[in-house]
Amino acid sequence: MHELVRQLFPICRSITGDGVRQTLAILGAYLPELQVHEVPTGTPVLDWHVPREWNIRDGYIKNERGERVVDFRYHNLHVLGYSVPVHGWFTLEEMKPHLHSLPEQPTLIPYRTSYYTETWGFCLSQHQLSALKEPRYEVCIDSSLTEGALTYGELLLPGELAEEVLISCHICHPSLANDNLSAVAVAVFLARHLAQGGHRYSYRFVFAPGTIGAITWLSKNAEAVARIRHGLVLSLLGREGAFTYKKSRRATADVDRALALALREAAVPHHIIDFIPYGYDERQYCSPGFNLPVGCLSRTPYAQFPEYHTSADNLDLVRPGVLADSLLLVQEALAVLDANRRYQNRCPYGEPALGRRGLYGSVGGVAAQPNGQLALLWVLNLSDGQHSLLDIAERAGLPFAQIQRAVQVLIAHDLLDVLPN
Amino acid sequence: MHELVRQLFPICRSITGDGVRQTLAILGAYLPELQVHEVPTGTPVLDWHVPREWNIRDGYIKNERGERVVDFRYHNLHVLGYSVPVHGWFTLEEMKPHLHSLPEQPTLIPYRTSYYTETWGFCLSQHQLSALKEPRYEVCIDSSLTEGALTYGELLLPGELAEEVLISCHICHPSLANDNLSAVAVAVFLARHLAQGGHRYSYRFVFAPGTIGAITWLSKNAEAVARIRHGLVLSLLGREGAFTYKKSRRATADVDRALALALREAAVPHHIIDFIPYGYDERQYCSPGFNLPVGCLSRTPYAQFPEYHTSADNLDLVRPGVLADSLLLVQEALAVLDANRRYQNRCPYGEPALGRRGLYGSVGGVAAQPNGQLALLWVLNLSDGQHSLLDIAERAGLPFAQIQRAVQVLIAHDLLDVLPN
Amino acid sequence: MHELVRQLFPICRSITGDGVRQTLAILGAYLPELQVHEVPTGTPVLDWHVPREWNIRDGYIKNERGERVVDFRYHNLHVLGYSVPVHGWFTLEEMKPHLHSLPEQPTLIPYRTSYYTETWGFCLSQHQLSALKEPRYEVCIDSSLTEGALTYGELLLPGELAEEVLISCHICHPSLANDNLSAVAVAVFLARHLAQGGHRYSYRFVFAPGTIGAITWLSKNAEAVARIRHGLVLSLLGREGAFTYKKSRRATADVDRALALALREAAVPHHIIDFIPYGYDERQYCSPGFNLPVGCLSRTPYAQFPEYHTSADNLDLVRPGVLADSLLLVQEALAVLDANRRYQNRCPYGEPALGRRGLYGSVGGVAAQPNGQLALLWVLNLSDGQHSLLDIAERAGLPFAQIQRAVQVLIAHDLLDVLPN
Known part of the structure; x- marks a missing residue:
């Protein structure tokens, strides 16, 4: 990721122009399926027009x-x-x-x-x-x-479902490394990771200039917008500092809960802040007409670190290890969203006989039960069709991965049915 | 206000009798439209009868x-x-x-x-x-x-709306200055202020003896009762001490939120306490059959200051500056209620292009944005038909007046529609 | 109660067998109406079979x-x-x-x-x-x-209502005094207390082996299960230590609130913990198919005291005074549930004239009013058909018994109607 940041850094980007095109050309080398769109100057986009x-x-x-x-x-x-x-x-x-x-x-x-x-x-x-x-x-x-065009890049990674997860980052800043080449690099490597498959949702990546780019994309993609189930704006992910997750306007969307869970489980310093209608392109995605469940993940937020919007936001500010940690966190949060289904306990009356199925310690010492046992019981107890795995993990206070493993075991023993999405 | 308290102080008031009549005559000199009602002894009023x-x-x-x-x-x-x-x-x-x-x-x-x-x-x-x-x-x-009558005073200040705000205070105490001539004086000067016009709601003032007076008024004014949208009982507003706002039985009525906001914005010491079925005439207004959104504003509450219900509750206890601060606080809270409308953002998809309309700093330095900018964005973001200005001010954590100014600017630029009441 | 524990202690109980039969025979000497059920080996019970x-x-x-x-x-x-x-x-x-x-x-x-x-x-x-x-x-x-049977004991104490309160405790442990002879003894003496009559609900006691006993009872008593309105699993009630109430899966059931109230009013050290799908037979009663409002009352919970599941859980560990306190607490909580009705204020418009009825201090000194006065006003104010006595006691912050006395007084003065259950 740091090498990608290094490649992109010298380019003079703005909200339009050849700097954006060069940037997307470099991203295209990493993401062969990336589509580049050109929208002519003067095109009406929502309340705006594409500028010169x-x-x-x-x-x-x-x-x-x-x-x-x-x-x-x-x-x-x-x-x-x-x-x-x-x-x-x-x-x-x-x-x-x-x-x-x-x-x-x-x-x-x-x-x-x-x-x-x-x-x-x-x-x-x-x-x-x-x-x-x-x-x-x-x-x-x-x-x-x-007269010319506004240029943006878009990549769709189809999953089992037509419903989409949106990942968006702004690409309009010139030689600033953390803002926002760091997040662009994280998004590119996230896309490469997801391109390996195995995900339920379809994932859509939008690399666009801030504000006018998101507005242009929203304006021209009504059908895709209707398919968005979760979304993240990525920004400022390369500089050391605690993670900051800014909740969507909905405040309790699954993406808000998944990020909170992933941050808690990662046991890293972090802040979770309420939505405000200022910041990056979550402003557009969370405008009242769209009200999409899109939050924003950063490390130290805009205007809160001394290098912000200065020549000190350079290649030294962005650290490879920090980029890697950021990518990992996003992957973990998305994995939660991707796996967050509801199940139906097939033996809801009383506990099923776990011992008969080899799912219970046979010599009964209650105190020594590992959490694996407890995870099985939580999944059985809350798989009433009402509770998602996020609900269960939050209520049980157990790691999401442990809840997922319990689900696998219970499905293997015919004790759970997966419910329609 | 202190002069009015001084005029009223020597009179020997009770729940009936000439002391009440003399009091209302003095109030009438300040409020020419004040109507005085006499209800004969023995008249059934709710569960009670007017006493001798x-x-x-x-x-x-x-x-x-x-x-x-x-x-x-x-x-x-x-x-x-x-x-x-x-x-x-x-x-x-x-x-x-x-x-x-x-x-x-x-x-x-x-x-x-x-x-x-x-x-x-x-x-x-x-x-x-x-x-x-x-x-x-x-x-x-x-x-x-x-055999005689119970006497009370009533004043209606019509506004644009037939819906009413009720202001009620007890006038049955003899020579006690804080309890309740202080609040009577605040109510009189509030009425004079509102009589200048410019308010949306109609405002109804009831000057009545405690308990039996409120019960008599409620009994004889079913139609007015049905028009009450907000209400305040005023008491004990002339002695120094932190404000105490006692919430209505509904607990989350607009009046409860407006008083909390006004007290917070005034940055004065205050306590907000839950409703209890004891106190002043909010007991009657908040009885379960009526359940009106009526709270009670005092400074130090009844029985909690040493002069309470003694001859030490005299003209020295009531301070002109304290009366003035009390009046101002009530005016501010009522101004919030009066202005508390819902609006519809006419450009709900994405942010409107504020820059084109001259509503945005043209050289983009995010950190330096004043809250005025943020107020515009909050009003746009939450004006989805669901949120009132109180909702927006509470969620934004910005002064109500700033939210109001943002509304004015946005209306002037055709970006907001006001919604029916 | 300690004498009963002493009688039961030497018996070698298990989830089946003669130890259970001998235990129930001794309980039968205290509870002549106790019914003993034998369910043959191999009988299918929910997902299980009765074992050999x-x-x-x-x-x-x-x-x-x-x-x-x-x-x-x-x-x-x-x-x-x-x-x-x-x-x-x-x-x-x-x-x-x-x-x-x-x-x-x-x-x-x-x-x-x-x-x-x-x-x-x-x-x-x-x-x-x-x-x-x-x-x-x-x-x-x-x-x-x-091949043989599983044995359990059951006692129904009919009340005015067919709806039932379930009291359940496990009887499958051999010579362990606190776990669970203490709770068995408390349940027996609770039943003797309730057998004296005067309760509205019917009370059903189940003395059964852990897990398989509760599953067997649930399997064979669908009609009784449908009548359960509240329930408690009793365990570990004889050893010193703070009470622990574990809430039902519903978390806000009346039984959860009644136990919290009783513990608060008893002013004893206690912990209230959330439901988890581990523990005693609340696991079965709170399985998602049943989801009964059944909590679990213990003192120091399982595995948290050093004598747990060892030979040190003997007759010395269980104290007569502790047993007595436990019984009292359960009686008080059940008394709350039994009395927890909704009433309708017959004078809901304004306060009724309490003075005329002799229910008000005639010389009006507000500050000195005892809480008895306040209890009358709270009951009148909240008896709108929506609030139960538990709601009123919680909101008023007054002792439940005082709320009950206020109800009696108000009924005697024709000011309240009781509502259907």
Whole structure:
């Protein structure tokens, strides 16, 4: 995963443009079935329209000696995202409203965009800004804002069921590693894992620019939307820090409970927070008209770590081990959702005679019973058609995997029927 | 308000009689639309009958030298409320069962009544009682208990809606300032404030003697009762001390939530307590047949402050600033109820494009978003026809006023429809 | 009760056999109406079959000198329950897999059984085991495992209602005093108490071997099962230690609330724990097909006290005072259930005029009202047909007995109607 992050890092992405296309081309090398969609500028999507496409070739501020004192080629954060083209000589005073820095983090370049107000600008470190002392500078942004398209990637991994689990992550940020190449990499490797098969649900991956990308996808996929049963937005999964799971608007959806269970069972530091209508694309999936059961998994959330939206969100910030732990956690939570069925105890009156079936210690020492015994009894007791395995695991306080093993044993002994989905 | 309390203080009120009439006459000077009702003695009201009317002209205990050692003209608490007439000489022993004092507060005169058992009595300080050492005294209570009427005042301030908010306070106590002239004054000034208009609900004020007055009003106003949507009993609002809001029997009525919100937002010390079938006239409004959503707002509750039902509940105990704070709190809570509507997001699928409408910071720095932005998003997200503004304010944890401002902005941009009441 | 425990203690009980018959014969001396049922070996009962009947006459391990080094006549725990007959000479090595001891409690004999796997064995103290140093021993278990019957006792105490309260306790353990002769004794004396009459529900007592006994009873009593409204499994009630009430699978059944109330009112140390599908015969009563409202009352639960399932669970462990307290607690909880009716306030609009009926202090000093007054008001306020006396006692926070007295007073004044069950 870290190697993928490294490949993607140098690309200058935005909500449209060739940076997104290059990114999806690289993902396609990992996911041959990935489909790339282009939606033309001006297409109405829900309450929005697909914006003009932005591309950039170069950008700099030169002093009178012709030296680049701010240079897009050095770091693509230097140009304000969606800057319109500009070329000319500006006095320092004229330039200042177009310069963005972080006085409290004077060595870092901030990340800024202006998607919906036409302007241009540069982002630079406070040290760079302070060093600008000459009377005038040559400013150039060689960008274009033209009719074009919005590009997103989509991958469907069919399962036994037509019902879908949605995995979505934003791909619109330029050279920021944790935000959100980390989650893109986790999603790619999750897809490769799931592509090996063995899952009940169909899994749909959406790699799209934030906000407008999710809105575009929602707008054009009414039938897929209707099939979504669970969903996760993935973001910021490569930097060390406690997991943060933000619940869906529904608050008690299965995905909310499965993430809570997986985090608890993983015994890792984590926070579970309530839904708020701010954040990543769960804002769109959880808008009241859709109200999809989609939560958001991060590690330390946006704006809460010092490297957030700065040039310090670089390849060093993202750790291979952290990416691996993140992937594992997502896999475990999805495994819970995938296995979360309801069963019917075929011997609901009294306990079935487990001893006769070899499912009971024959010399009765109650205290020494392992939890395996207890798991059998919990599954039998709650498999009344009302309770899912998540219900049972939560109520029993036993690991989900142990409940699953009990189910296997009981099915093998004809004591359980699986119920329709 | 303190001036009104001062005007009302000297009057000897009871559950019937001229003291009530004089009180309502003074209130009428502040509230020209106040209607005074007289309900004749013997009228059946729910399970009760209107009692005989009690009036008193004088009352005293004289020693053999003709000196008044206890004198109604000095303090109207000296005569047990509803005392039947008596005149004669009594030995100290004969008199003692008729004398009420507070041994633990030896300088204070207690307040006592005997509405439903015919007797007579005097209330006096323990010091006065201890000083009674002579063998016999002349006792005189010049009162009358006759066919007459029960008197109460009522004021309706029509709003856009026929549905009503009830404000009720007891007016049956003689010279006690906090209990309940404080709340009477707050109610009068609240009515004057609401009379300026601009409210959706109609507001009904009932100034009535405790218990029998509320029962009489309930008995004679079935149609108004059916229109009550929210209600508050006001009591004990002039003495310093934390607010106490006692919830309605329904416990989760809008009035209960609005008072909790207003108290929380006012950031004042307060207690919210569960309904119990004891207290003021919320007992009648919350009787199971009516079960009205009526709570009770006090500061330190009855029997929990040392001056309660004694001559120390005087004009000094009630503070102008405290009255003003009480009025403000009630106004804020009622403003919440009045504004508490449900709206429908007209763009429920995805977020509407706020940037296009100038409702979004154009240079995207997520962390710096003020709560105003968040308020817009919360209102949009929860305006699904199910959630009221109270629901939204509670869930968002944002000030109600900020939620209201967001509603105004969104309506101005055609993003919200108001739903029928 | 302790005398009954003493009578029952020496008998070698198991899940079938003459020990159970002798036990029930002794109980019959206390409960003349007790019915003893015999269900033949092989009878299908739910998912099980009644097992062969086990009886034992003698059992020993002799050394070469003919001395009994382990002797069933000394303690009936010495023979593994349901041991098949054996007689012969065994080397120590051959014998060892058949010997059970407690290395960490080296002076105690453990209690072990093997109901559903045919084997034989001895239980002995670790000291006894360590002393076995000779090369070979004579082993003899003079038992029989034959076609016969399973025996259980049943007692029905009819009340006004056909609906039943079930009291069940296991009687299958040999010489263990707390487990479960303590609870058997409490049940017997509870039955004698209830036999005096005055109860609304019918009460059914089941004295049966654990698991298979309850399963047999459930299998053969479908009609009685349908009449069970509340139930308690009694166990481990003679040893000192905090009460433990384990809730029924329903978790909020009246029996769960009544036990919680009785324990709270008794002001004794106690724990209330959630249902788990392990324990005593609540496992069967709370299996999903039956899902009866049956909880389990113990003191320190199984496996949580050091004497559990050892020879230290003897007559000294069980204290007369503890038995008496246990009986009292059960009686109080059942009295709550028996009295837990719903009433209808006949004056639901406003408070009824209590003063006119002599139900109110005539000189109105609010603060001094005793809770008796408050109990009247709570019963009136909540007797709307929706709330039971348990609801009222819980919400009022007043003793159940006080609520009951208020009901009596209000009925005597024609203010309440009792509602059909």
